[in-house]
Amino acid sequence: MIKSLFNRYNLKAWVLFAIAIIIAGIALPELPKQIPIHFNVAGEIDNYGSRYMIFLAPALILIFQVIAEVSRHIDPKKENYDVFTNYYYQIIFAVDLMILAIEGITIAAAFGKNVYISTIMPAMMGILFVFIGNMMPKFKHNYTIGIKTSWTLANEQVWYETHRFAGKVWVIGGLVEVSTVFVPVPWKFITFFIVILLMVIIPIVFSYIRYKNK
Structure with a gap:
């Protein structure tokens, strides 16, 4: 398990972890005692925390790495990861990049x-959704990543069809999210959360319909 944490697919993510640690260490002495840790919907700072919270980013990258690797190894369908290993780690890297x-x-x-x-x-999240949407059709049957409903887990064909469809939904949703950068602030986040809700609900409903049709 420890060895697999440092496999060749994880190398890029560990580089990001090292960069995050170095940046935090360099910035720490110059940071004020309190740093922003939350912004409201208008983009204004509404909460502060200790400057040591700057190490939260590398900590999250590390935790995410460990969880992703553990999940893969305890997954009842772990043999399927061999087919889409590269895509799995690309998504992990993309999330780590956003954390950085x-x-x-x-x-x-x-x-x-x-x-x-x-x-x-919204722009970063939209780009991430587009990226994940492009990866979705490559996901093989598993219990860790993807649209995991009772119907997709029960039928591999339903899984395949749902992820091909959901990939398109997520790409479209991601592009809409990116476009919200031009929307006035009061509507920006309303649109953002409505789109996310649709990106979740539509594939779930689709998987149910496909399963019933089978």
């Missing part, structure tokens, strides 16, 4: 820079 970007945003905000969080976050 958030660390940079936090540091910039702590130094008083205007980071336009209400624009940056």
